[in-house]
Every structure is written in C-alpha cells, then in structure tokens.
Amino acid sequence: MNQSDEGAGPGDRARRKDARRNKETLLEAAVAAFLTSGVNAPVRDIASRAGVGLGTLYRHFPTRADLIIAVYRHQVDACAEAGPALLAAAATPHAALRQWIDLFVDFLVTKHGLAAVLRSGDSGFEGLHTYFVDRLLPVCAELLDAAISAREIRTDIDALTLMRGVGNLCIGAESDPGYDARRLAGVLVDGLRAPR
Amino acid sequence: MNQSDEGAGPGDRARRKDARRNKETLLEAAVAAFLTSGVNAPVRDIASRAGVGLGTLYRHFPTRADLIIAVYRHQVDACAEAGPALLAAAATPHAALRQWIDLFVDFLVTKHGLAAVLRSGDSGFEGLHTYFVDRLLPVCAELLDAAISAREIRTDIDALTLMRGVGNLCIGAESDPGYDARRLAGVLVDGLRAPR
DNA sequence: GCCAAAACGGAACAGTGTTCCGTATCGTTT
DNA sequence: AAACGATACGGAACACTGTTCCGTTTTGGC
Known part of the structure; x- marks a missing residue:
C-alpha cells in the first residue's frame, strides 16, 4: 500500500518539499499508531512518532477525522x-x-x-x-x-x-x-x- | 420509580443522615442529568446540580459506572x-x-x-x-x-x-x-x- | 545572499475523569 | 451542655484528552 499519493494532486506541487515529507511521515506514524493503539491513539503520540510538532500535525490534518480518512x-x-x-x-x-x-x-x-x-x-x-x-x-x-x-x-x-x-x-x-x-x-x- | 431504596440495606443505618441525604440528592441529580445530557453528562454538572462537591459524589459513587448502575x-x-x-x-x-x-x-x-x-x-x-x-x-x-x-x-x-x-x-x-x-x-x- | 512566504514546534487553553486532604459537621459520650 | 472523635464535605489540584495560537525557523525564488 502506498500512502504517498494521498491527495497527491496538482496542489501538492505548490507545497514546500519539507511539508510534503512531513505529511508523508505523519501518515506512516499514524498507520503505525493505529495498528498498535487503535484509531484513538493520542495525537501527541502520533506527532512524536513522526518526530514532528503538534502544530504540524494539525496543519496537515485539521482534525483527527482527516487523519483517519487519509x-x-x-x-x-x-x-x-x-x-x-x-x-x-x-x-x-x-x-x-x-x-x-x-x-x-x-x-x-x-x-x-x-x-x-x-x-x-x-x-x-x-x-x-x-x-x-x-x-x-x-x-x-x-x-x-x-x-x-x-x-x-x-x-x-x-x-x-x-x-x-x-x-x-x-x-x-x-x-x-x-x-x-x-x-x-x-x-x-x-x-x-x-x-x- | 423510587430511588431512595438504592442499596438501602442495614449498612445505610450506620451512615450519617447527611450522607444518606446527599446520596439521595445525587441520584436525583444524576437521573435529571442523564435525561437531558445522556449518561455522559459531566460529573461536575451532576455534582453542582445536587449542590454538592466533587468529593462527595465520588465518595458515594466511586466510579461513574456505579452512578449509572444505581x-x-x-x-x-x-x-x-x-x-x-x-x-x-x-x-x-x-x-x-x-x-x-x-x-x-x-x-x-x-x-x-x-x-x-x-x-x-x-x-x-x-x-x-x-x-x-x-x-x-x-x-x-x-x-x-x-x-x-x-x-x-x-x-x-x-x-x-x-x-x-x-x-x-x-x-x-x-x-x-x-x-x-x-x-x-x-x-x-x-x-x-x-x-x- | 536576501527575504518574504511557508511551515514548524510546542506552550497554552479548554474540557474530561479522578484523587487528595484540610475543614466542617454530626452524633455520641461525658 | 460541652467536648471530642469519627464521618463526611468541598473544591483545588492532577493527569490526560483534543485543539488553537503565535513566535521562530526553514525554504526557495530572486
């Protein structure tokens, strides 16, 4: 399964590459966290798994639901x-x-x-x-x-x-x-x- | 329905009457709160509805589940x-x-x-x-x-x-x-x- | 190399349930 | 009636949520 194409539209090209990379990392972290702790895994856990701040997580996935959907x-x-x-x-x-x-x-x-x-x-x-x-x-x-x-x-x-x-x-x-x-x-x- | 006999055993006789009264009041408050806000009504709401402190609520009902059961x-x-x-x-x-x-x-x-x-x-x-x-x-x-x-x-x-x-x-x-x-x-x- | 725009990080906020302990009340015993 | 120990009270404080906000850092086009 490839997460990299999540919402990978033309809009992604306009983004800075660190932003794209972080979104990617966050998705991987979320997959892992959901696997071990279920979809209710604390946001902080996901962010720190990804080595990223909370603000970054919320910018890419404005709500927990968006993360689950992705x-x-x-x-x-x-x-x-x-x-x-x-x-x-x-x-x-x-x-x-x-x-x-x-x-x-x-x-x-x-x-x-x-x-x-x-x-x-x-x-x-x-x-x-x-x-x-x-x-x-x-x-x-x-x-x-x-x-x-x-x-x-x-x-x-x-x-x-x-x-x-x-x-x-x-x-x-x-x-x-x-x-x-x-x-x-x-x-x-x-x-x-x-x-x- | 009569809530007053909830767990009304011989043990209740040993309790101070203010304690019995508070337990009673708390139950009524919980009934009302559950009716309007569902069983997830915040503990603080129930306590304040009953005009009672949080400590009192938790002494009578050590966990939210006990309150629901009652x-x-x-x-x-x-x-x-x-x-x-x-x-x-x-x-x-x-x-x-x-x-x-x-x-x-x-x-x-x-x-x-x-x-x-x-x-x-x-x-x-x-x-x-x-x-x-x-x-x-x-x-x-x-x-x-x-x-x-x-x-x-x-x-x-x-x-x-x-x-x-x-x-x-x-x-x-x-x-x-x-x-x-x-x-x-x-x-x-x-x-x-x-x-x- | 400069610099504005973009993105980042994490402290701070608001709302949970629960614990803890100093204080107040009760009821018994003198 | 007064004193006193056991009982019960109140609410501040804690731990843990999700979410917001803004000062700081990074990026990438000029």
Whole structure:
C-alpha cells in the first residue's frame, strides 16, 4: 500500500518539499499508531512518532477525522469498488450483498476502535462519518436494490440503516474473543430474507 | 420509580443522615442529568446540580459506572424479571425471545449513550458491563435455550454474543431519526430462525 | 545572499475523569 | 451542655484528552 499519493494532486506541487515529507511521515506514524493503539491513539503520540510538532500535525490534518480518512482511504475505496464486481459475479444479489457485508465487516473489525468512532456522535468525527457514508452507501444501496428487485429480501430496511447496523455490530469486536461480529452480521443478512 | 431504596440495606443505618441525604440528592441529580445530557453528562454538572462537591459524589459513587448502575438498577431488574414471565406467556420460545429483546432494546434506546458506554471498552465502565451481563445474561440464555430446545433457531449464536449484538445495534439510535434499532434487532432475531 | 512566504514546534487553553486532604459537621459520650 | 472523635464535605489540584495560537525557523525564488 502506498500512502504517498494521498491527495497527491496538482496542489501538492505548490507545497514546500519539507511539508510534503512531513505529511508523508505523519501518515506512516499514524498507520503505525493505529495498528498498535487503535484509531484513538493520542495525537501527541502520533506527532512524536513522526518526530514532528503538534502544530504540524494539525496543519496537515485539521482534525483527527482527516487523519483517519487519509489512512484508510484506499481500503474504503477498495471496498466500494468491490460492490459492483461482487454483484456481477455472484449467483444471486443476496449472495453478493452477503459477500460485500463480509468485506465491510472484515475491514471494520481489523481497525481497532474505528467502528466505535464512526458511531461516537462526537462532532469532531462528522467528516469521517460523512466520508464513509458518501463512499459506501451508494454501493450498499445498489446491492440492496438488486436483492429487492429479485424479490429476495424484505423492503423495510434501507441501505443506511443496514450499514449503520452492520457497523454497530462490529464495535468492540477486536478486543473481545468471545464475540463474533462476522457471524452476527451473517445472521442479520439472513434475517433480511424473512418476508415481511 | 423510587430511588431512595438504592442499596438501602442495614449498612445505610450506620451512615450519617447527611450522607444518606446527599446520596439521595445525587441520584436525583444524576437521573435529571442523564435525561437531558445522556449518561455522559459531566460529573461536575451532576455534582453542582445536587449542590454538592466533587468529593462527595465520588465518595458515594466511586466510579461513574456505579452512578449509572444505581440510576438504572430498577429498570434492569425489571427487564430481567420479565424474561421468565414472557417465556411462560408466549406462544413459542422464539416469540418470547423476540418480546424480551424488544424490552431490552426499548430500555437501551431510551438511555442516551448507555449502549455506547457499555461497549466503550473504557476500564472505568467494567463494573457497569459486568452488572449488565450478570443480571441479564442468564435470562437471555434461558430464552435462547428454550428456543433451541424447541428447534426453532440455529445453535451457533450464544447468549452473550446475541446480547452484545443487540446492545450494539442500539448504539446511537437515540440521536438518529433515520435509524431504527428496534427493527434491526427484529431482523437479527428473524435471522436466528434460519436453520444452519 | 536576501527575504518574504511557508511551515514548524510546542506552550497554552479548554474540557474530561479522578484523587487528595484540610475543614466542617454530626452524633455520641461525658 | 460541652467536648471530642469519627464521618463526611468541598473544591483545588492532577493527569490526560483534543485543539488553537503565535513566535521562530526553514525554504526557495530572486
């Protein structure tokens, strides 16, 4: 995975090279910190891992949410792009939906604390929440609609509710061996089949 | 609901009456604060609502979790006691389970932030988590076992996983009009019927 | 080499939960 | 009624968050 192209647009060329380098270093530090301490790793830890001041961190990533987005952008995009592919390949839309939900759950469960932060309600994370919804909701809706059109599932659960529900099921899964978020999400998707 | 008998054992008689009165006042203040600001209402707010110092609050409720337990103890107990009654009255164990889950969800959804705090992983809330599990898990397990014995549901979801899953589904439901935790919990319970 | 613009660093702020201890109150005992 | 020890009180102080701000340093075009 290459972090260097995060937001690497024409705008980056206008930046001083020390700024570009610091942003890069910060991203690497954040990846490492998130891996060991979860997405709630203190900002100070990330800054000092990167050997950089707090001001520098905040200039590049105005809020913690921006840092999280930058770190996981590629994986979220990959998840989003997998949706249509699964729909084309699977035997039924419902099977595709199940597989896509599995991808989503796997992603969330392996990012310590991310699912919780998405639901924290903390105003500082609005941007993060919005990013996830913007990127993934259309994909989920497409799969859901396909399954509905195929008359495979009930119609009273919309894509946003489903995504939030599945996301919620992932909360705390990382630090709780006795809890199987994947299986529960599967049960939920099974439940969608019940005609209503 | 009467808060005055919270932990009102023989031990209370040994306490000075100002201490008893303050504990009482603090509980009322906490009820009010939780109602308006959710269970994350700042300790200082609760103390000042009660016209009491921080030290007093912490002496009576050594941790925030103790305060939350004290406030909701009666409702949790009521939920626990409803389990066997529902099992006796319902047409099938699965129907009883569904009704009990509805009770649980209704309770959690109406307590702003409680479901989130139960899953926060914050060590300060271990006591709260333990209390909920101790009190409600046996009830859930009884209902689940009955439904399994009646061959109504799959056997690969244990009571703890189900409770945690349902609890998770309730997170954020209070401050999100477009999200229906009750319905999702219903879908999950439907999913249990799918033979596996 | 100069110098304005850009970026940096970290002290300072605001808001948490929690601890600590000097002071005030209570209730019993004389 | 007065004295006194146990009990309880209040809030300053601490540790830890995220975030802001501004004096200082670095950069890169002239």
